[in-house]
Amino acid sequence: MEQAIYQELSVESMPEVEYLFNEIRKEFKGRADELIPMLQRIQRTLGFLPEQALLEIARLTGLSTARVYGTATFYAQFRFQPVGKNIIRVCRGTACHVKGSNRILETIEEHLQVTPGQITPDGLFTIETVACFGSCALAPIMVVNDSVYGSLNRSRALKLLDEIRAGEKELLR
Amino acid sequence: MDFILIKERAEKNWKALENLRQPLIQIGMGTCGKAAGADEVYAAAKQTLKEMNLLGRILQVGCIGTCYLEPIMAVRKPGGPFIYYGNLTAKRAEDILLSYLRDGDPRPEWAVCFTGEGPVDGIPRFEDLPMIKPQVRIALRNCGIIDPENIEHYIARGGYSGLMRALQMNPEEVVQETKDSGLRGRGGAGFPTGMKWEFARKAPGQTKYIICNADEGDPGAFMDRSLLEGDPHSVLEGMLIGAYAIGCNEGYIYIRAEYPLAIKRLETALKQMREYGLLGRDILGSRFGFEIHIKEGAGAFVCGEETALMASIAGGRGMPQSRPPFPANKGLWGNPTNINNVETLGNVSAILAQGAKWFAGFGTEKSKGTKTFALAGKVERTGLIEVPMGIRLKEIIHEIGGGVAKGKKVKAVQTGGPSGGCIPADLFDLPVDYESLTAAGSIMGSGGMVVMDEETCMVDIPRYFLSFTADESCGKCIPCRLGTRQMLDILNEICEGKGAIEDLEILKDVSETVQKGSLCGLGQTAPNPVQTTLRYFRSEYEAHILGKKCEAGVCKPLFHYEIDPETCNGCGVCSKKCSVGAVTGEKKKPHSIKPDRCSKCGACYEACKFDAIRIC
Numbered sequence: 090m091e092q093a094i095y096q097e098l099s100v101e102s103m104p105e106v107e108y109l110f111n112e113i114r115k116e117f118k119g120r121a122d123e124l125i126p127m128l129q130r131i132q133r134t135l136g137f138l139p140e141q142a143l144l145e146i147a148r149l150t151g152l153s154t155a156r157v158y159g160t161a162t163f164y165a166q167f168r169f170q171p172v173g174k175n176i177i178r179v180c181r182g183t184a185c186h187v188k189g190s191n192r193i194l195e196t197i198e199e200h201l202q203v204t205p206g207q208i209t210p211d212g213l214f215t216i217e218t219v220a221c222f223g224s225c226a227l228a229p230i231m232v233v234n235d236s237v238y239g240s241l242n243r244s245r246a247l248k249l250l251d252e253i254r255a256g257e258k259e260l261l262r
Numbered sequence: 263m264d265f266i267l268i269k270e271r272a273e274k275n276w277k278a279l280e281n282l283r284q285p286l287i288q289i290g291m292g293t294c295g296k297a298a299g300a301d302e303v304y305a306a307a308k309q310t311l312k313e314m315n316l317l318g319r320i321l322q323v324g325c326i327g328t329c330y331l332e333p334i335m336a337v338r339k340p341g342g343p344f345i346y347y348g349n350l351t352a353k354r355a356e357d358i359l360l361s362y363l364r365d366g367d368p369r370p371e372w373a374v375c376f377t378g379e380g381p382v383d384g385i386p387r388f389e390d391l392p393m394i395k396p397q398v399r400i401a402l403r404n405c406g407i408i409d410p411e412n413i414e415h416y417i418a419r420g421g422y423s424g425l426m427r428a429l430q431m432n433p434e435e436v437v438q439e440t441k442d443s444g445l446r447g448r449g450g451a452g453f454p455t456g457m458k459w460e461f462a463r464k465a466p467g468q469t470k471y472i473i474c475n476a477d478e479g480d481p482g483a484f485m486d487r488s489l490l491e492g493d494p495h496s497v498l499e500g501m502l503i504g505a506y507a508i509g510c511n512e513g514y515i516y517i518r519a520e521y522p523l524a525i526k527r528l529e530t531a532l533k534q535m536r537e538y539g540l541l542g543r544d545i546l547g548s549r550f551g552f553e554i555h556i557k558e559g560a561g562a563f564v565c566g567e568e569t570a571l572m573a574s575i576a577g578g579r580g581m582p583q584s585r586p587p588f589p590a591n592k593g594l595w596g597n598p599t600n601i602n603n604v605e606t607l608g609n610v611s612a613i614l615a616q617g618a619k620w621f622a623g624f625g626t627e628k629s630k631g632t633k634t635f636a637l638a639g640k641v642e643r644t645g646l647i648e649v650p651m652g653i654r655l656k657e658i659i660h661e662i663g664g665g666v667a668k669g670k671k672v673k674a675v676q677t678g679g680p681s682g683g684c685i686p687a688d689l690f691d692l693p694v695d696y697e698s699l700t701a702a703g704s705i706m707g708s709g710g711m712v713v714m715d716e717e718t719c720m721v722d723i724p725r726y727f728l729s730f731t732a733d734e735s736c737g738k739c740i741p742c743r744l745g746t747r748q749m750l751d752i753l754n755e756i757c758e759g760k761g762a763i764e765d766l767e768i769l770k771d772v773s774e775t776v777q778k779g780s781l782c783g784l785g786q787t788a789p790n791p792v793q794t795t796l797r798y799f800r801s802e803y804e805a806h807i808l809g810k811k812c813e814a815g816v817c818k819p820l821f822h823y824e825i826d827p828e829t830c831n832g833c834g835v836c837s838k839k840c841s842v843g844a845v846t847g848e849k850k851k852p853h854s855i856k857p858d859r860c861s862k863c864g865a866c867y868e869a870c871k872f873d874a875i876r877i878c
Contacts, residue, residue, distance in 0.1 A: 124577035125560055129519070156578075163579040163736075164560035166519055182481030183676065183712045184638035186726050192864055199841075220563060220730060221481035222520055224297050225638035225710070226329030226645050235522070239297035239332075243865060 109134050110145050119149045128161055137168040165220075173208040173215035175253055180230040182221030190229040194218065196243045200250065213257055214250070265426060265546050268538060269417055276418030281341075285311075285318035285363050288336040288344070290406060292325040292491045293523050294484075298332035299351065306352035307335065310359045318363075324492020326406025328393060329645035331374060337362055343378035345385060393662050398624060399648045400632045401448075401608035405492030410527050413534040416495040422540065424614030428503045429548045436507040437463060440610065442618035444630030449475055449566075449603030450681065450707045451783075452629075452696040455610070458600060461590035462508045465598035470510035473575070473594070473601040474501050476517035476524070477559050477566040480679030481730065482710035485634040486604035488646050490517070490524035493608070494531040498554070500607030502545070503614050505552050508600050513552065516571050518559040528556060563680075563734035567782050568593075568601045570736065581736045582782035603708065605634055625651035629695035639676075639712035642667045649694070656690035659713055670715040674798070678707025680727045681787030683794030684720060703794040705787070719816035720799035721806050724791040725753035731788040742785030745776035749792055757817040761807040770796060815877035818862045822878055827852035829874040836866035836875065 113130060117123045124146065131142045138161060147154045161167045179194045194205075197216060201209050205216050224230050227239025231246060238249060279286070289295070289304050304320065311318045326334065331348030335355055338344045345368050347358055354372065362368045370384030377388045388394055399405075408415035416422070428436045441456025462470060474497060478486040490497060505513055517525055532554060535541040543551040562580045564570045570580035572594045593599025602610075609631060613621045622630045629651035635658065638644045642664035649658060659665065659675060666672045674684040683704035685692065692698050696706050714723070732746035749772055752765050773789035780786045796803065805811045812820035825836070825845075830852040837845040837853060844860040847853030855866070855875075867875045 120577075122575065122577040125574065126558070129558060129560065160577070160579050164562050166559075166561035181730075183679065183710065183726070184482045184636075184644075186481075187639045187712055187714060187718055187723075189864070195863065219520060220479070220561075220734070221483070222293075223478060223484035223487040224294050225482050225484050225636050225712075227294055227297050227332065228638060228644075230297065237293055237297035239294070242868075 106135070106139075106141065110142075113145070114149065117149070119151070121150060121152060124150060124152065124157065124160055125164070128167060132167060136172045137170055139169075170206075171208070174213050174257065175234055176215050176217060177250070178217045178219045178222075178232040180222045180224075180228070180232070181218045182223075182225060182228070182230075184225035184228040185221075185230055188228040193229055193231070193241055193243055193246050197246060197250065200247055213254060265422070265539075268414075269423075272414035272417040275414055279319075282319060282338075283340050285316060285340065286338045286344075287311075287318060287320045287359075288323045288338075288406075289320065290325060290332060290334045291322040292488055293521075294325055294329045294488070295332045295334065296523075300333040302352040303333045303335055303350050303355045306355045307359060310356045314360070314364055316363060321409050322411070323407065324405040324410050325488040325646055327397070327399075327402065327646040327648075328374070328391075328643070330643050331645075334374075336377075337368075338378070339363065341379075343376040343380055343382055345376045345382065346374045346388065347372055348374045392664065393643050393645065393647070396653060396657055396662055397648055398632050398650050400612050400621070400624070401489060401496070401605050401634055402492070402646070402648045403612065404496060405488060405646075408493065410492050410494055411530050413495060413531065413538060416493065420615055421495055421611075422499055422546075424611045424616075425499050425502050425506075425540075426546060428506055428614045429546055429550060433463065433507050433509055436503060436614070439614065439618045440507065443613045443621040444618075444625070444628075445606065445609055445613060445621065446629065446696065447603055448605035448609070448633065448708070450480075450678065450705060452706060455602065455606055458590065458602075459504060459507050461588070462510075462598050462600040465591045467598045469512075469597045470508055471594045471597055471599040472501060472505045472508060472510050472513040473571065473599060474513065474515040474604060474607055475566065475568070475571060475601050476515055476521070476604050477571065478518060478521075478604070478708065479563040479566040479734075480681075480708050480710045482636060482638055482676070482679055482712045483708050484636045485646060485709045487521050487524050489604055489608050489634070490521070491527050494524075494527045495535075496608045496611050497604050498528075498531055498535060498607075500602075500610035501554065502540070502552055503610050504600065504602060504607065506550050508598075510598075510600075511551050511553065513554045514575055514594075515554060515556050516559060516565070516575060517556060519561060525556065525558065532556075562736075563730070564736045564782070564784050567784060570782070571601065572599065579736070581738050582784075584781055605709070626693065626695050628697060633694065633706065633709060635709045635711045637663050637711050637713070640666050640670065640672070640715040640718070641713045651695045652693045654690070655685065655692050655694060658694065658711070659690060663713065666713065666715045670717060672713065672715055673718055674714045674720065676704075676712040676714060676723070676791075677710065678705040678787075678790070679710045680731050681705055681783065681790055682707045682710075683790045684714070684723060684798065685794070686798040689798075703797055704790065717814050717816070719757075719812055719814035720795045720802045721753065721756055721812070722814075722816045724795050725750065725757055727791040728753055728788065731784060735784065735788075739779070739781040739785065741776045741779030742781065742788065745772050745779075746785070746788050748772050749776070749789065753792070756803065756806050757812070757820070759806070759810045759817075759819045761803075763804070763807055765807065766796065766800075766803060813877065815864075815867070821862070822857050823855050823860060823862065823864075823867055824876050824878045825853050825855055826874050826876055827854075829872055831872060831874075833872075835869050835871070839865040839869045841865065 375388040446452040565580040569583040574580040728750040832850040
């Protein structure tokens with residue numbers, strides 16, 4: 090399933106982005122070794138790294154855009170497409186694998202009809218896999234936004250997603 | 263601030279805590295605890311105390327190691343023992359507090375163990391629990407016992423006395439002490455720490471760096487996370503001691519971004535160190551000054567490798583460099599740099615406090631001290647353990663771990679993460695030390711220990727590891743970049759039933775090339791899972807290739823599920839669980855599975871309580 094989701098930042102979000110860049114200019118000096126922390130700072134706010142951000146960092150640090158892009162794309166943490174409202178990260182570590190995390194991943198993919206890296210049509214969820222969260226004693230693990238859920242099985246994982254979806258509908262009302 | 267006075271005050275406060283005239287409750291609030299629901303238990307405890315109109319203290323502590331029991335709460339009535347309860351829900355926690363604190367009944371049937379004044383009717387001692395008895399906690403000495411966000415707890419229990427002692431020695435003596443202890447790097451390579459420090463100390467140069475490697479990239483490993491969350495100061499003190507020994511004034515902690523709680527605990531700890539004169543200039547009244555910066559990783563396994571780690575700190579792609587030059591001579595920005603693992607540093611602070619001889623009293627001739635392990639996978643009792651080197655694998659798996667759950671047969675144990683190997687059950691007599699594990703084809707590694715049973719496929723496991731290493735390969739050198747890909751492709755084909763017997767020779771050949779030709783440890787050790795499984799589980803490979811069968815029931819094209827008509831009682835649970843309508847049958851009559859509809863998701867197999875579904 091190919092989904093081209095790359096978006097230019099919309100005109101509406103420009104003020105927030107400009108505000109963010111102002112904060113970045115205050116928080117960082119623009120040294121080369123601040124590159125990764127800057128990328129992390131931007132992604133924490135925007136959820137991903139738009140092309141504009143990479144250009145701005147290149148301007149701030151004096152590094153070439155190719156260098157900035159080359160470093161950003163090296164690391165699995167950085168995303169270049171927007172994400173859904175809730176990020177579901179399924180752990181694919183050894184202990185989780187041995188305890189069936191790939192089956193849980195399949196179940197979630199089937200339920201939400203997306204594969205890792207995509208957003209669901211309603212914009213609520215993005216699935217990602219992570220190599221290991223380090224909570225192996227409670228395998229299999231899933232992290233939704235900042236909350237860690239352990240000792241999962243298929244039905245609990247789906248129940249969690251349904252609860253979140255129901256919660257979002259409540260917010261909309 | 264005078265440290266002696268601080269220590270006296272801290273000890274006084276700790277004693278006051280021990281003699282508290284109010285109930286004291288401790289709840290494990292590491293990431294594991296929270297993942298299991300500790301936040302709800304904490305809220306329930308707070309609420310219950312309020313409703314009982316009882317003044318009590320609730321402490322957040324780190325991981326005591328019995329992770330399979332999380333969330334864990336320990337309750338102490340004034341003057342009494344700490345009674346531990348596990349697998350709690352908010353409701354159960356409330357019931358316990360009401361029952362014990364209000365009615366005086368500790369509910370032994372719900373309790374796990376106790377510490378302190380005993381005996382307690384019907385409740386075993388913590389130290390006597392089969393999971394705990396063989397353990398010796400050195401690096402983990404404070405985890406689960408102190409509040410990791412309170413530096414004075416650390417100080418009261420002997421914290422920073424190692425640093426005090428080191429600052430009164432000269433740096434060469436500190437290096438010697440570390441050498442005498444026999445401490446070897448706990449990140450996996452096992453290089454003698456004292457010797458490593460000596461190289462950096464002797465390297466020419468004014469500016470030197472010390473780095474704490476908290477990347478812990480091995481899937482299956484969480485020892486460093488637990489130590490940083492549960493007792494960050496033990497690592498920071500070790501870092502200061504190392505810095506003093508080497509002669510440097512600036513250090514970095516490179517910690518993976520997937521550990522937000524550990525990062526938070528470190529930031530709090532650094533702030534406290536500054537307040538107490540343990541960071542910055544003239545530490546503890548000496549002429550030694552030190553600054554620490556935290557750098558977060560960004561999701562690259564290869565950045566656990568020393569040269570890649572330094573490239574990442576410098577703001578670039580984490581691509582390893584060939585050695586020589588070694589970091590000790592030419593590291594961060596070309597300066598002499600010493601990199602130590604989290605657990606190594608957690609041991610250093612204990613060694614300088616209690617002496618090299620004390621530490622060398624544990625372990626074996628060549629592997630001194632203790633090692634933490636993240637015991638996970640198919641054992642009953644998963645958790646964080648610390649054992650003396652030389653203990654036998656079988657003792658860890660059967661006595662500490664309680665053996666395999668659900669009556670299944672144990673098959674192997676995987677140590678060393680993607681760089682390690684699978685050791686079969688008939689070799690569980692092996693002592694756990696650097697040399698023995700290497701001789702068996704695996705490595706000690708950072709401490710990941712994943713137990714596997716009859717339902718783990720030993721061809722799928724190397725396939726899993728290779729998909730990881732092939733993905734994480736930085737791409738710089740051809741043997742690793744192409745070789746891991748090639749091994750993965752072959753393993754994928756074998757698991758899909760498209761393998762040929764010649765593939766095993768090719769696999770062996772490519773393994774050797776990748777091992778010998780790769781630039782860094784990632785490539786050099788990536789073939790290990792393949793090599794050990796070929797060595798010990800060749801029959802499973804042959805079954806996949808020649809018999810087109812996966813007996814563990816993992817590789818979907820190579821097995822199917824069948825319901826045994828003699829055992830099935832027609833309860834219908836499997837049919838309800840099936841999401842593709844592949845299970846049919848009348849109530850109370852044996853059911854059957856339609857092979858062309860079955861997606862082999864395993865839901866029916868997991869749900870059947872009568873063992874009626876077979877892997878064929």
